[in-house]
Amino acid sequence: xxxxxxxxxxxxxxxxKVLQDLNLTIARGEFxxxxxxxxxxxxxxxxxxxxxxxxxxxxxxxxxxxxxxxxPSDRGIGMVFQSxxxxxxxxxxxxLSFGLKNARLPRDEIARRVARAAEILQIEPLLKRKPAALSxxxxxxxxxxxxxxxxxxxxxxxxxxxNLDAKLRADLRVEIKHLxxxxxxxxxxxxxxxxxAMTLADRIAIMKDGKIMQLGSPHExxxxxxxxxxxxxxxxxxxNFIDGRLESGVFRAAGIDIPMTGYDFRAGAASDGKVVIGxxxxxxATGDALASAAIRTRVKVDIxxxxxxxxxIFAPLGGTSVHVRMDGQTRVNPGDEIEIGxxxxxxxxxxxxxxxxx
Amino acid sequence: xxxxVAALSGPQGPRPRRRFSRRNIIIYGTLAVVAFYYLLPxxxxxxxxxxxxxxxxxxxxxxxxxxxxxxxxxxxxxxxCTGLNCDGLSRGFWNSVQITVPSVIVSILIASVNGYALxxxxxxxxxxxxxxLIFGAFIPYQVMLYPIVIMLREIGLYGSLWGLVIVHTxxxxxxxxxxxxxxxxxxxxxxxxxxxIDGARFWGIYFRIMLPMSLPIFVVAMILQVTGIWxxxxxxxVYTKPDTYPMTVQxxxxxxxxxxxxxxxxxxxxxxxxxxxxxxxxxxxGKLFVRGIAAGAVxx
Numbered sequence: 238x239x240x241x242x243x244x245x246x247x248x249x250x251x252x253x254k255v256l257q258d259l260n261l262t263i264a265r266g267e268f269x270x271x272x273x274x275x276x277x278x279x280x281x282x283x284x285x286x287x288x289x290x291x292x293x294x295x296x297x298x299x300x301x302x303x304x305x306x307x308x309p310s311d312r313g314i315g316m317v318f319q320s321x322x323x324x325x326x327x328x329x330x331x332x333l334s335f336g337l338k339n340a341r342l343p344r345d346e347i348a349r350r351v352a353r354a355a356e357i358l359q360i361e362p363l364l365k366r367k368p369a370a371l372s373x374x375x376x377x378x379x380x381x382x383x384x385x386x387x388x389x390x391x392x393x394x395x396x397x398x399x400n401l402d403a404k405l406r407a408d409l410r411v412e413i414k415h416l417x418x419x420x421x422x423x424x425x426x427x428x429x430x431x432x433x434a435m436t437l438a439d440r441i442a443i444m445k446d447g448k449i450m451q452l453g454s455p456h457e458x459x460x461x462x463x464x465x466x467x468x469x470x471x472x473x474x475x476x477n478f479i480d481g482r483l484e485s486g487v488f489r490a491a492g493i494d495i496p497m498t499g500y501d502f503r504a505g506a507a508s509d510g511k512v513v514i515g516x517x518x519x520x521x522a523t524g525d526a527l528a529s530a531a532i533r534t535r536v537k538v539d540i541x542x543x544x545x546x547x548x549x550i551f552a553p554l555g556g557t558s559v560h561v562r563m564d565g566q567t568r569v570n571p572g573d574e575i576e577i578g579x580x581x582x583x584x585x586x587x588x589x590x591x592x593x594x595x
Numbered sequence: 596x597x598x599x600v601a602a603l604s605g606p607q608g609p610r611p612r613r614r615f616s617r618r619n620i621i622i623y624g625t626l627a628v629v630a631f632y633y634l635l636p637x638x639x640x641x642x643x644x645x646x647x648x649x650x651x652x653x654x655x656x657x658x659x660x661x662x663x664x665x666x667x668x669x670x671x672x673x674x675x676c677t678g679l680n681c682d683g684l685s686r687g688f689w690n691s692v693q694i695t696v697p698s699v700i701v702s703i704l705i706a707s708v709n710g711y712a713l714x715x716x717x718x719x720x721x722x723x724x725x726x727x728l729i730f731g732a733f734i735p736y737q738v739m740l741y742p743i744v745i746m747l748r749e750i751g752l753y754g755s756l757w758g759l760v761i762v763h764t765x766x767x768x769x770x771x772x773x774x775x776x777x778x779x780x781x782x783x784x785x786x787x788x789x790x791x792i793d794g795a796r797f798w799g800i801y802f803r804i805m806l807p808m809s810l811p812i813f814v815v816a817m818i819l820q821v822t823g824i825w826x827x828x829x830x831x832x833v834y835t836k837p838d839t840y841p842m843t844v845q846x847x848x849x850x851x852x853x854x855x856x857x858x859x860x861x862x863x864x865x866x867x868x869x870x871x872x873x874x875x876x877x878x879x880x881g882k883l884f885v886r887g888i889a890a891g892a893v894x895x
Contacts, residue, residue, distance in 0.1 A: 289788050310794030322785035326807040335803075336793030383789070 239298070240265040240423040241286065241391060246295035248278075248285060248447075255281050256447040259295070263425065265390075268417050270434040271427045273444035274470075279427045282444070283393050286425065287316050300390055310339070312391075315384025319396040321376040323368040329379050330364040333386050354385040357416070374405045381416070394426040398433065410436060431471055435459070443467050461585070465592040468515045468585055474562075476515045479555040480589065483512045488586070490514070490555035495532050499582035502595060512595065515585035518549065518560040522578035524567060530578020538573045552577070644668065644863035651859050667860035671868055675861055677848035680837070684865055687845030691825060691872075693756050694841055698763035699820040703813065706768055710775025711801055715787050725776070732769035740833055747834060754836040762834055763824050771816055778812040779805060814880050822873040842869050 241263040248256040255278050263269050271279040284290045286297060288309035296305050304312045323332050330351060337347045355361045358378045368376055377397055384392055394413075398406045414437055417424055428434055434441050435455045442452045443466075451463045462468035468476050481490030488495040495514065522530040536552035543549075548563045552575075561577060569575060586595040613619075639656055644667050646660040673683040680686060712718070713725055743762060744753060752758035782805070790800045831841040840848070846869045850862045 284788075287788075287792060289791060308794075309788075309792045314792065316789070316792050318785040318789060320783055320785050322783060322789040324786065324790070324804055335790075335795070339794035339799060383793070387793075 239263065240267065240300060241425065242298040243282075243286070244296045244298070246282075246285065246297065247293040248281060248290065249293045254447060256285070259447070259449065261442065261449065261452070263423055266421045266423060268424045268426065268437055268439045270438035270441045271425065271444060272429070272431060272434040272441050272470075274429060277444040278447040279429075279444050280395055281447075283316075283395055283425060283427050286312075286391075287314055287393055288312050310336070313389045314391045314393055315387045315389045316393040316395065317377070317380045317384050317397045319399050321368070321380045321400075323376055323379055323383075325368055328365055328367055329360065329371070329382075332368070332379055333364075333382050336383065336387055350386045350388065354382040357385065357419070358382050373401050374409060377401065377409060381413075385420075390423055392422050392424045394424065394428075396428055397426075399428075399430070406433075413437065431473065435471075443470060460583075461594070462515070463594050465513065465515070465587045468587070472517055474518050474549060474560045476517050476585070477521075477554075477557070477559040479514050479516070479557055479559070481512060481514060481555065483509050483586065483595070485509060488512065488514050488581075493532075493534060493555045495579055495581055495584075497581045497584075497586065498531065499580075500584060500586065501582070502586075511589040513587050513589050515587065516559065516579060517583070518562040520580060520583040521559070521561045522580065523561060523563045523575060527576060527578045530580055532579045532581070533576055534579075535574055535576050538569055538571055538575060541569055541571055550575075640863045640867055644860050644867060646860055648856070648858065648860065667858070667864040668868070670858075671849070671861045671865035675849045675865065676852070677837075677840075677845050684842060684845055684849070684868055687840055687842035688868075690756065690835075690839055691842040694759050694763070694831075695821060695824045697757075698760045698767070698824050699817060701760070702764040702767040702771060702820055703816045705764065706771030706816065707775045707806075707809070707813070708801065709768070709772040710777075711779050711805055712797075713772070713776045714779035715784075715800070715805075716797065725772075728769050728772055732773070736766070736829060740829075744833065753834065754839065756835070756839050759830060759834045759839075759841075762830050763820075763827070766830075767820055767823070771820070774816055774819075775809075775812060778809060782808060818876055818880055821876050825872050 239262045241261075243259060243261040246256055246259040247254070259282065271282060273279045281290065285292050286299075288304065288307060292305065296303055298304065299312055299314065323329075324335065327335065333351045333354060334347050337350060342350075351364075352361075355364060358381060360375065360378050360382060363371060363375060363379070368379070371379065377400075380397070397413075398409055401409060410433055413424075413426075417437075426433075426437060435458075438455055440452060440454055441458050443450045443458065445466055451458060451467045453461075458467060458471055462471065465478070469478070479490050479493075481488050483489075483497075486497055488497055527533060534554070536554055538550050538552050539558065540551040541548060542551075543565065546565045548565050548567055548569065550561050550563060550569060551558050552561060553559075554577075563569065587593060588595055642659055643651060643656065645663050645665070647662060647664050647666070650661060671683055672685055674681060675683045709728075713721055747753040747758045747761075752761065786804060787800060790804045795803060825841075826843060827841070828843045828847065831844045832847075835841065835844070846865050849865050
């Protein structure tokens with residue numbers, strides 16, 4: 238049985254169509270990340286699942302039950318918000334138990350659940366404090382605890398780490414992953430941070446303009462982007478795109494020909510015409526890796542950006558400027574000429590009109 | 596420590612501020628003049644109310660009283676005559692209390708729920724409802740006077756204190772609802788969402804989440820209503836009878852008596868007595884008032 242199932246979901250605010258004919262099924266225990274830039278409808282979709290927004294059309298099932306018209310509290314979900322949304326006048330304990338008191342649970346049951354959540358999240362010493370006396374990381378733990386005590390099957394996270402500083406974000410990210418492995422709940426997680434998405438997700442749904450552009454494992458999303466938008470969105474620094482033509486299996490652009498041997502074309506997609514090739518900066522071979530590259534060419538280095546672990550260079554190629562990721566120990570200066578290699582098997586080809594993968 | 600200070604030369608530590616810079620003199624000078632301008636009438640009223648009539652007849656209105664007497668205050672409170680009654684302002688004071696307390700409580704309760712519903716529960720027609728309500732704030736009172744007389748007469752409340760309470764409650768509704776709606780809109784929406792997921796319903800969220808966070812705006816609303824209703828003259832004179840006149844109407848009747856000598860000291864004392872309640876309210880809650888206005892009324 239699916240944990241969450243969304244069928245033909247539409248949501249309009251007046252004339253604005255925020256979500257359009259959206260379909261999504263999420264397996265039990267899956268960690269699904271909704272990823273997209275702001276305004277793509279990912280938070281709106283989460284609010285629809287939570288029941289905080291009325292849908293315009295379509296259905297939502299949670300654990301096989303049609304909850305399209307159900308109250309948020311009756312859907313078997315817990316939700317964690319970006320701004321924590323802790324009740325400022327209540328203690329941590331009051332925050333954790335508020336929902337349980339509303340559900341009229343017996344007092345010893347409430348105490349038991351609060352104690353368990355506090356133990357899992359290691360917030361026991363904070364139970365008597367008010368939210369104002371907590372740090373950002375502690376507040377977010379309490380917010381997660383509030384979802385935890387509800388003993389639900391589905392957790393919804395709405396950009397929970399966006400308000401935290403970088404170090405804390407990385408720590409709490411690991412904790413959320415750990416929590417998922419421990420609890421094995423279904424989790425739906427909204428973020429605009431692709432690192433969070435890649436590290437946490439079992440599957441990622443990349444959204445744009447209220448539609449899912451691609452749904453797949455992080456590995457698929459990264460290696461086999463189905464369209465140019467996804468290819469551009471995932472990866473940092475982002476993929477290089479070179480405009481050219483495909484002529485009987487050979488990609489031709491200004492000053493470079495790349496025979497696409499080893500590229501896995503879709504059935505019937507390898508027609509000649511205007512295409513764009515996508516090369517990830519880390520998939521352009523330099524140094525020792527050159528040996529494995531089928532096509533090699535020499536380029537002149539324009540700009541060098543050392544980051545410590547890697548060194549990024551800009552170099553002109555095929556009529557545009559490409560980013561190349563080199564080993565951090567390489568010594569390279571602007572104006573140097575270096576040899577780079579391209580692996581057609583790792584590249585992505587898109588039709589220039591439809592922007593779909595070939 | 597001394598070495599460290601000695602080692603530095605040039606400007607260090609907090610920048611020194613001159614007490615009598617030109618800027619300060621202009622600012623404080625202006626403030627002093629304005630304060631003087633506003634306080635002068637108050638001063639005249641207080642000193643006059645403490646003088647006896649012979650002293651007032653000398654005509655030195657700025658001179659402090661030679662012989663301080665509280666006789667005018669006692670007379671204003673307990674003996675001054677308005678029409679047939681000669682029990683002073685005290686009757687009007689208690690009438691005003693009986694009008695103000697229920698009006699303030701009822702209007703704030705209703706308006707806060709209105710504002711909460713408009714801000715957080717976007718029901719169908721909410722915008723239309725809100726527009727109509729705000730439009731109500733711009734209708735001149737004079738237009739409504741007579742229709743309301745007829746309505747109160749039909750429900751048998753004309754001339755009673757409760758009739759006036761209803762009128763004040765209704766007329767306070769637009770501005771108070773706007774005030775509360777803007778305040779609740781400024782509270783984080785995610786709190787409301789979290790409470791809904793936690794299973795709280797309309798009243799649960801109102802009482803358990805919203806109310807505890809809204810003390811400043813309740814204080815603002817209370818001050819607006821107490822001063823507004825206490826100072827009201829028009830509705831008081833139209834919708835009540837001599838027995839139930841509020842304090843402002845009685846004050847007018849005392850001050851505007853045409854018979855006998857004009858007792859300026861009693862008039863001043865009566866006016867100060869009437870203004871005392873709003874004055875006390877401002878002094879007690881001024882700080883909260885400013886904070887609440889800044890939090891709710893301006894933003895939103």
